[in-house]
Amino acid sequence: MVGQVVISGLLAGSLYAMVALGLGLIFGVMRVLNVAHGPMLMLGAYTTFWLFHWLGLSPYLSLLVSMPVLFVVGAVLQRLLVRRVVDAPELSSLLLTFGVSIAIVNLAQLMFTSDLRSVEYLTGSFILGPFAFSKSRVIACVFAILITAGAFWFLQKTRLGKALRAVSQSREVAQVCGIDVQRIHMLAFGVASALAAAGGSLVAVMVAIQPEMGQVYTFKSFLVIVLGGAGNYPGALLGGLLLGLVEQLSSLFLTTQVNEAVAYLLLVLVLLVRPTGLLKGRSS
Amino acid sequence: MPPILEVRGVVKRFGGVAAVNGVSLGLEPGRIYGLIGPNGSGKTTLFNCITGVDQCDEGEIWFKGRRVERLKPHQIFHLGLGRTFQVIRVFPELTALENLLVVTTTDYAAAGRRAQELLALVKLERLAGEFAGNLSYGQQKLVEFIRVLMTDPEMILLDEPAAGVNRTLLNELLDAVRGLRDRGKTVLLVEHDMKVVMGLCETVFVLDHGEKLAEGAPGVIQADERVIEAYFGR
Amino acid sequence: MKRAFLLGLAAVLVALALYPMQATGYGVRTMLQLFMWIALAQSWNLISGLTGYVSFGHVAFFGMGAYSAGILIGKLGWAWPAACLAGGVMAMVLALVIGWPCLRLKGPYFAIAMLGLNEVLRVIVSYYEGLTGGGNGLSLPTLHASVPIYYAMGLVAIAVTALTYLVITSRFGLRLMTIREDEVAAEAMGIDTFRHKLYAFLLSAVGPGIVGGLAARDQGYIEPLSVFPLITTITMIVMALFGGKGTIWGPVLGAVVLFTFQELVWARFIYLHQLLFGAIIVAVVLMMPRGILGVLQQKYNLPRTI
Numbered sequence: 001m002v003g004q005v006v007i008s009g010l011l012a013g014s015l016y017a018m019v020a021l022g023l024g025l026i027f028g029v030m031r032v033l034n035v036a037h038g039p040m041l042m043l044g045a046y047t048t049f050w051l052f053h054w055l056g057l058s059p060y061l062s063l064l065v066s067m068p069v070l071f072v073v074g075a076v077l078q079r080l081l082v083r084r085v086v087d088a089p090e091l092s093s094l095l096l097t098f099g100v101s102i103a104i105v106n107l108a109q110l111m112f113t114s115d116l117r118s119v120e121y122l123t124g125s126f127i128l129g130p131f132a133f134s135k136s137r138v139i140a141c142v143f144a145i146l147i148t149a150g151a152f153w154f155l156q157k158t159r160l161g162k163a164l165r166a167v168s169q170s171r172e173v174a175q176v177c178g179i180d181v182q183r184i185h186m187l188a189f190g191v192a193s194a195l196a197a198a199g200g201s202l203v204a205v206m207v208a209i210q211p212e213m214g215q216v217y218t219f220k221s222f223l224v225i226v227l228g229g230a231g232n233y234p235g236a237l238l239g240g241l242l243l244g245l246v247e248q249l250s251s252l253f254l255t256t257q258v259n260e261a262v263a264y265l266l267l268v269l270v271l272l273v274r275p276t277g278l279l280k281g282r283s284s
Numbered sequence: 285m286p287p288i289l290e291v292r293g294v295v296k297r298f299g300g301v302a303a304v305n306g307v308s309l310g311l312e313p314g315r316i317y318g319l320i321g322p323n324g325s326g327k328t329t330l331f332n333c334i335t336g337v338d339q340c341d342e343g344e345i346w347f348k349g350r351r352v353e354r355l356k357p358h359q360i361f362h363l364g365l366g367r368t369f370q371v372i373r374v375f376p377e378l379t380a381l382e383n384l385l386v387v388t389t390t391d392y393a394a395a396g397r398r399a400q401e402l403l404a405l406v407k408l409e410r411l412a413g414e415f416a417g418n419l420s421y422g423q424q425k426l427v428e429f430i431r432v433l434m435t436d437p438e439m440i441l442l443d444e445p446a447a448g449v450n451r452t453l454l455n456e457l458l459d460a461v462r463g464l465r466d467r468g469k470t471v472l473l474v475e476h477d478m479k480v481v482m483g484l485c486e487t488v489f490v491l492d493h494g495e496k497l498a499e500g501a502p503g504v505i506q507a508d509e510r511v512i513e514a515y516f517g518r
Numbered sequence: 519m520k521r522a523f524l525l526g527l528a529a530v531l532v533a534l535a536l537y538p539m540q541a542t543g544y545g546v547r548t549m550l551q552l553f554m555w556i557a558l559a560q561s562w563n564l565i566s567g568l569t570g571y572v573s574f575g576h577v578a579f580f581g582m583g584a585y586s587a588g589i590l591i592g593k594l595g596w597a598w599p600a601a602c603l604a605g606g607v608m609a610m611v612l613a614l615v616i617g618w619p620c621l622r623l624k625g626p627y628f629a630i631a632m633l634g635l636n637e638v639l640r641v642i643v644s645y646y647e648g649l650t651g652g653g654n655g656l657s658l659p660t661l662h663a664s665v666p667i668y669y670a671m672g673l674v675a676i677a678v679t680a681l682t683y684l685v686i687t688s689r690f691g692l693r694l695m696t697i698r699e700d701e702v703a704a705e706a707m708g709i710d711t712f713r714h715k716l717y718a719f720l721l722s723a724v725g726p727g728i729v730g731g732l733a734a735r736d737q738g739y740i741e742p743l744s745v746f747p748l749i750t751t752i753t754m755i756v757m758a759l760f761g762g763k764g765t766i767w768g769p770v771l772g773a774v775v776l777f778t779f780q781e782l783v784w785a786r787f788i789y790l791h792q793l794l795f796g797a798i799i800v801a802v803v804l805m806m807p808r809g810i811l812g813v814l815q816q817k818y819n820l821p822r823t824i
Contacts, residue, residue, distance in 0.1 A: 033626050035633070084804055090626050091570050092803050095759065098574070099799030102752055106793035222630040261641045264634040271627055272619050335706060361708035373703035375696050386692045387707045431707065 004131050005248045011137045013244020014144040015199055017237045019217055020224035021151060022195030028168040028231040029188040030086050032093040036077070036101035037221055038214025040070055040193040043104070044200025045209045046112060052119050052204075059121050059205050060143065066201045067194040074193025075186045083185065101218070108211035117209040140202040147198050148237065151191065155233065164188055168231055223267045286349065288313040288439055288470050289334070289365075294343030294353075296326075296333050303329040304340070305494035313438070316465050317472045318485035318502070322515055326494040327474045328370055331441055335367050336360045348438070366432035367441035370474075372424045376417025380408060380427050383416050387434045395434070402430040406456065422453045429457065433464075440464065442473040446480045458484055482506065490514070534672060538665045546664050550736065552777050553671035554729050558750070559757035559769035560678045561725035565718045566755075567763030568691065570698030571621070571628050573719075575635030577750040578616075579609040579726035580733075585643065585656070587731025588740045592658045599670065602731030609727025610720050617719040622712055625701075636748065656740045667736045671729065678725040682766050685721070686822060694718050695764070749792060756795045759802045762809030766823060771811060 019041060026034045047066040051057040057065075081100065085092040122139065125132045155161040166174040167184045175181055199217065207213065224243055228235025243263065250262045289311040296304040304326040311317055319327050332338040334345055336357040345353040352360050375383050384399040385392075403409045406426040411419060416427055425445070432440055442461070446454050461471055461484065475481050481488060482502040490498040490505060492514040498505055505511055538546050558580065566572050583605030590601040620631045685691040696704040697711050705711050734740045753776070761772025776798075780791060806813050814820060 033629065081800060081804065088807070089570065091572055092807055094572055094626065094629050095755070096800055096803045098755075099796045099803065102796030103793050103800065104796075106789045106796060109789040110793065219630075219634045222633070226627070226630070255645075261638045264638045267634060268619055268631060271623050271631065337702060337706060356710075357702075357705040358708045358710045361706060367706055369703065369706075373700050373706075375699040375703070377699055378692060378695060382692055385689060386696055386709070389708075392689070435708065 001252075005252060006245065007131060007133065008137070009245035009248035010241055011133065011141040011244070012248065013241035014141045014148070015202060015240075016220055016224055016243050017240025018144040018148045018151075019196055019199035020221040020228075020240050021148060021233060021236045022192035022199075023218075023221040024225045024228070024231070024233060024236040025164070025188045025192045025195075027225060028233065029164060030082070030093075030185055031090065032082060032086065033090070033097065033222070034082075034189075034192070035094065035097040035218060036104060037192070037196055038216070038218030039101050039104040039108070040074060040196035040214070041200035041203075041217050042108060042209075042211060042214035043073070044070055044197030045204040045213065046108065046117075046200075047197070048201040048204040049117050049119055049209050052121070059119055059201055060139065063143065063147075063198055063201050066197040070197035071190040071194040075190035077193075078186045078189035082189065083182070086185065101214075105211050105214070112211065114210055114212075118207075119204045119209070121205045134206075136205045140206065143198070143202055147195070151195065152233070154191075160184075160187065165233075220263055223263055223270075226267060226270055285312055287311055287346075288348060289472070290344075290346040291330070291334065292344045292346070294330065294333055294340045294345060296329050296338060296340045302494050304333065306343070307491065307494070307496050309489055309496070309499075311439075311470060311472060313470050314465060314468045315470060315486045316461065316484055317470070318481040318488040319472060319474045319491065320476070320478075320481055320488060320505075321491035321497070324493075325491040325514075327491055328443060329494075330491070331367060331443055331474060334360075335365065335441065361435075361437070364435075364438040365441070366435070366437040366439070368428050368432055368443055368445065370443040370447070372421070372428055374416040374419075374424050374427050374431070376415065378416055379413050380416050380419065380423075381412040383427055384431050384434050387431055398434060402433055405460065406430055422449055425449055426453070426457070429460070437469070439470040439472070442471065442475075444474055444476065446475055446477045454480070478506075531676075535669075538668055543664060546668050547736070548781060550664060550668045550671045552773065553668070553675040554733060555753065555757060555773040555777050556675040556770050557671070557678045557725045557729045558754045559761070559773045560675070560682055561722045562754045563722075563758045563763055563765075563769045564678075564682060564685065565715075565722040567758060567765075567768075568685070568694040568698065569715055569718055571625055571715060571719075573632050573722070574629055574751060574755075575616075575632035576722070576726060576754060577747065578635050578639050579612060579723040580730035580750060581639060581643075582609045582612045583727030583730030584734040584740050585730075586727075588656045588658055588734045591735065592656055598731075598735045602670070602728050602735065605731030606724045606728035609723040609730070613720050613723035614716075617716050621715045621719060636751075658735065658738050658740075664736060667732055670732050674725060674728050674732070679766065679770060681721065682769075683823070685718075686766055690714070690717075698764075752792065752795055752799075756799050756802075759809055760798060762811030762813075762815070764808070765811045765815065768809050768811040772809065 023034060023037045026032055026037075044066040047069060048059045048062040051062045051065060052059060077100065081096060082093065085096050122136045125134050126138055155165055163174065163179045164184050164187060166177065166179060167181055171181055174184075220243060224236055224239035227242055228237070228239030243266070246266060247262060254262065287310040289309070291307060291309040293306050293308055294304055295302055295306055307326070307330060319330070321327055329338065333340040333353070336352070336355050336359070340353055343353065344351055347360070347363060347365055350363065352363065375386070378386065380403065381399055384402065385395050388395040388398070400409065400412070403412055406429070408423060408426060411423060416424060419427065425448070429445070445457055449457065458480065464471055473485070485502055488500065488502050488505045489496060490511050497514055498508050498511055534549070537549065562573060562576050583602070586608035587598070587601040587605035590596040590604055591598055596604070616635065620628055623631060685694070693704070693709050693714050696707070696709060697714060701711055757772035757776050758769040759772070760776060761770065762768025802809065808816065
């Protein structure tokens with residue numbers, strides 16, 4: 001029983017990790033708390049839904065569409081709006097992304113209505129000994145791992161990725177080294193939105209799709225960043241897994257309703273005890 | 285006379301680097317001290333540890349016979365230890381006068397009088413109602429300086445008071461500092477301008493790579509080979 | 519100039535006091551809502567406008583007041599004025615419970631914590647079904663008299679505005695502003711920032727608490743979705759931002775302007791209306807972050823008591 005729960009936790013956690021990495025990138029590079037991160041995920045989910053509905057495209061193939069599309073959306077958002085508040089007090093970027101998130105969610109309400117949608121694609125479970133895991137969760141986890149690994153490969157091995165990490169550490173020094181910080185900012189926002197979109201496409205087969213679905217992911221991504229340490233990218237992975245585990249474990253003891261509050265309590269606890277995160281992060 | 289400030293083996297690390305690595309100092313009341321060292325030697329970090337802005341990882345800090353390293357900055361301030369900042373930190377949307385008033389908790393009228401007194405001291409009375417953010421660099425520097433004097437602290441830490449300040453203003457500041465010493469206050473200043481340090485300080489501490497390299501009268505320090513090496517490279 | 523302003527203000531207050539005598543029930547209920555929004559926007563201003571700590575969960579206090587008053591009236595038979603005041607007190611208690619841990623956090627982390635607050639409260643309300651009626655909501659014995667509520671709301675709006683005036687013109691208010699300007703310097707200058715933030719937070723919770731109770735009394739029915747909705751927070755924020763956060767009359771101006779538009783134009787189209795609010799927030803942050811009054815204040819060097 002516990003084994004099942006632990007593995008479920010890790011499966012869910014891998015998704016959280018991937019999505020949170022996106023949020024972490026924006027925060028690490030620009031010190032911006034992107035409240036509109038969840039809506040990006042939502043848009044990814046809707047992309048997958050419509051592609052499935054109209055073209056019968058496999059949700060997993062739709063990743064090839066949702067990720068690039070939302071990459072562009074994210075980069076454009078950054079270029080047009082977020083860029084203007086990067087140097088303003090943190091209050092400004094917070095309110096700005098808050099406003100953007102409201103706008104996107106309600107735009108979705110107007111365009112897609114709040115009817116619940118779903119993608120019926122992969123049902124059933126894999127049975128492995130005493131454990132049973134829903135197929136869609138396992139495949140989602142596999143993709144999440146692949147995509148996250150890809151993101152880390154990008155950060156560690158490519159020139160742009162290293163430039164991005166440099167800007168996270170110190171904008172001034174990066175500028176002096178000839179790095180085009182504006183482009184890096186756009187890139188970070190784009191990559192982050194792509195990661196969120198991937199999360200959306202993957203959960204599209206598992207949960208009900210509706211305009212407000214992203215909200216809870218925004219909050220949980222924040223939580224993961226806090227757990228893992230702001231600016232600590234590998235930390236986001238551990239934070240995500242930890243969150244997944246805690247949630248699944250607590251579902252053993254608590255009713256589903258109270259379960260939702262667990263994430264929140266975890267957040268407050270961590271913030272009080274170790275404001276810089278459980279792992280070494282940089283304080284904001 | 286018992287020291288007014290004692291720093292014992294303070295260590296402060298950031299990530300893997302020890303910005304301050306086992307520094308010990310003793311300051312006697314009523315004197316002007318200097319803290320010098322090449323960039324990155326840990327001077328501002330040490331200031332931050334003393335004033336509670338950063339928490340040191342190891343060591344003790346004693347002020348007027350009390351341990352203060354775990355206290356919050358506002359508590360340390362009320363014990364009688366004030367500071368200015370390397371990068372000016374006045375409150376830009378408050379007027380010069382309000383910047384001063386906000387510091388005190390005493391009777392409003394008394395605070396107002398003291399504020400006017402201090403403004404007059406640095407010849408800024410006519411700018412009392414001006415938003416601090418609109419003042420010139422030098423004027424803001426002066427406001428920050430007198431702001432720390434509002435509650436008449438016994439010890440003042442000045443972080444690079446001479447930076448970006450013209451000669452005339454600088455001389456006024458230095459005179460004001462000497463005036464403080466004459467009234468029994470203790471001053472510790474971080475400074476890069478050697479002329480200022482040599483002309484003003486009675487004792488100088490030298491930091492290098494987070495450790496205390498030397499301590500003594502300005503003339504002695506100037507001639508110390510280790511100090512010269514630290515500044516001009518190995 | 520000042521005398522003209524005060525006379526004008528007095529005239530407006532008298533007109534508002536006499537309004538119910540020849541207005542329709544609908545008119546009274548609409549104005550009552552306006553007063554509610556003024557109180558809410560002004561309360562948000564007290565914490566977020568002055569200290570710069572953005573409270574995304576302020577509707578929690580509204581909901582707390584609504585439920586407290588609702589339970590006192592519905593289950594314990596209290597009279598509504600006392601119940602609503604009790605709602606305000608309960609909201610303050612909630613603010614203490616939340617603020618004590620959360621205000622120790624730096625600005626952005628505080629905002630994150632407040633974002634999650636709504637969800638938690640909704641969960642708690644569903645959990646204690648016996649008391650709160652859970653997802654089915656709570657009904658109150660009907661009351662066919664919006665007029666007393668009108669006056670009560672009006673009083674609260676006036677009280678909160680007066681409170682804001684007192685705070686902004688005091689040294690306490692100045693200290694709150696230093697937190698917004700430079701928290702590290704404020705601490706170094708002897709200001710106990712945690713305590714100040716907490717006091718501001720407590721003060722900012724009372725208004726919504728009382729007003730929540732009054733709104734519940736007026737509607738006669740409380741339901742989790744109706745008292746903890748994000749739109750309430752969004753509206754509070756957009757009104758205060760638009761009019762000018764950190765000023766005294768800014769939130770009032772924002773409330774009047776946006777409420778009027780809302781009633782005339784958008785209320786029918788809820789998503790369009792929320793979308794526009796989101797767009798307004800973005801526009802205000804980008805183009806006039808200090809709101810209308812803030813901009814005027816800067817341009818014409820107006821005193822802080824605007």
